[in-house]
Amino acid sequence: MIIVMKVSATEEQIQAVTGRIEKADCVPNLDRGAERVIVGIRTGRHDLTPDQFENLPGVDHVVRILKPYKLASREFHPDDTVFKVGNVEIGGNKLVVMAGPCGVESEEQIFFTAKAVKASGADILRGGAFKPRTSPYAFQGMGEEGLKLLSAAGREYDMPVVTEVVNPRNLDLVAAYADIIQIGARNMQNFELLKEAAALRKPIFLKRGLAAKIEDLLMSAEYLLAGGCDDVILCERGIRTFETATRNTLDISAVPVLKKLTHLPVVIDPSHASGVRDYIPSLTFASIAVGADGLMIEVHPDPACAHSDGPQSLPFEMFDQLMKDSAKVAAAVGRSI
Ligand code: PEP
Ligand code: MN
DSSP, rough: OOOOTTOOOOOOHHHHHHHHHHHOOOOOOEEEOOOOOEEEEEOSSSOOOOOHHHTTOOOOOEOOOOOOOOTTTTTTTOOOOOEEETTTTSSSSSEEEEEEEOOOOOHHHHHHHHHHHHHHHHHHEOBBBSSOOTTTTTTOTTTTTHHHHHHHHHHHHTOEEEEEEOGGGHHHHHHHHHHEEOOGGGGGGGHHHHHHHHHHOEEEEEEEOOOOOOHHHHHHHHHHHHHHHOOOOEEOBBBBOOOOOSSSSTTTTTTHHHHHHBOEEEEEEEHHHHHHGGGHHHHHHHHHHHHHHHEEBBHHHHHSOOSSSSGGOOHHHHHHHHHHHHHHHHTTTTTOO
């Protein structure tokens, strides 16, 4: 249920509404739009009903949101969510590009990559320090040392950094270095991790699970929003299908579907979606054309020697060309990159 206030509603009238929600031991969620305030309720179980609000002064109308996700729904927040991380705007007309290696491997590797992707126009530096690997024998990431190097490289080249947390135990550590916390596909439904990450009130990059429906992704986003994190970015990174020609199958239709159902920004990761370097340009162009708000792309100074995801990582020249070509596609759909 959301309570839509009149354009003319006063602060006192808004407070009367939030007060009533608090009295029922619920937490109100105020969404101050350009025109009017919409009040939501940040809890699932309560016995508040529309008639308890409909006749309060300043209330325009009350809408029951029938979808299982409320705060994430377009009904609750009709405008696109746009927010800033450092100087980078996310969810606006300009697409946000997050680029960097799959994993931080050394000081040289991350600084070299940061310099190159920045020069090509990337906005945000990515790099894993805790890697969720299928094999326990594969490179697991550099841990705190990797976080330090990533954040230092981000500072040096003036880019916010995004990095994954795989374990609630490491949340505070990751949050100390990351500007955006990544919750990966394998943890999308780790609800305890979602709740604890939300409580940190930092922007969260939430990747769609390997076999998650769009509604599952939105329910996980709802955990974050209900837990107090407003700045959530959704990421389509390919899903498991019967097709094995690519690492995953990029669900390109997830973008228009998500844009219809939610106000949250949607980013596509063609790197994990395809697993194959050569397919990344075309999937990137398709992502821009279909309305994605950004891209996450793996870039490595020497992909053949990468500790993880080398076959899908772009060398610097290829990333640079991709950015140039992407600008044309973005312009064709009235956006910039
Ligand atoms: C990653 O971004 O490096 C990663 C592991 O992604 P995903 O969770 O989508 O597999
Ligand atoms: Mn990777």
